[in-house]
Amino acid sequence: MNASAEGTPRPKREVEWLGVVSLTLGLLRFALQLPLVGTIIGFVSGIVALVRIKKSRGALVGKVPAVSGVILAFLILVRFSLVLTVSSARESARRATCVANEQKMFRAIQLYADEHDGKYPNSPNELRAYLTREYDLVCPMEPDIKKDSYILVCDTNSPNGVMIRESGNRHFGGSNVAYADGRIVWESAHPTHDRVVRYFRLLFLPECLLDLAGD
Numbered sequence: 001m002n003a004s005a006e007g008t009p010r011p012k013r014e015v016e017w018l019g020v021v022s023l024t025l026g027l028l029r030f031a032l033q034l035p036l037v038g039t040i041i042g043f044v045s046g047i048v049a050l051v052r053i054k055k056s057r058g059a060l061v062g063k064v065p066a067v068s069g070v071i072l073a074f075l076i077l078v079r080f081s082l083v084l085t086v087s088s089a090r091e092s093a094r095r096a097t098c099v100a101n102e103q104k105m106f107r108a109i110q111l112y113a114d115e116h117d118g119k120y121p122n123s124p125n126e127l128r129a130y131l132t133r134e135y136d137l138v139c140p141m142e143p144d145i146k147k148d149s150y151i152l153v154c155d156t157n158s159p160n161g162v163m164i165r166e167s168g169n170r171h172f173g174g175s176n177v178a179y180a181d182g183r184i185v186w187e188s189a190h191p192t193h194d195r196v197v198r199y200f201r202l203l204f205l206p207e208c209l210l211d212l213a214g215d
């Protein structure tokens, strides 16, 4: 006796919803600017969905949305990493230009002092005659090109005295600082930075720098 084909119960097929979740998260990234963590969850969900579908031997369906979700999430992640790499390289180049600006200003300060009986300038504005280009006084990260990006200061708490500071934290949350010994370093933002700079700028220039030059 053979069992008839009609008598054999057909296996119940269910949808693997993780695949649908994966695709939905990918689409939401475009539609609602969903945070990147959503895309990562979508990518993992898609992979899990595909594994579960394969292991189910036909009991689970929904391969198309799962594959679409994984591909979409992959493309979003690749695009994000490319944008990150390009913007990081661009920022590094801008920071290098900013350091070059401070080097030029540093030399201009020395020239100014030579021509003014050792007196140092009070502001970057007085250095214009000693710089070849007007925009040497503007950090490439400064949105307003008419605004000077640097201030001349003297920090008596520092052994070498700070000579040039940026007027804002434009580079990776910090700024470039030129010391009286010629070193130019990147420093992270300090909560009291602006107040301290203003204080020393008002009280100690140019006398403080003259003292430093005499050491």
Ligand SMILES: [Zn+2]
Binding pocket: 095, 098, 099, 139, 140, 141, 149, 166, 170, 171, 176
């Ligand atoms: Zn800068």
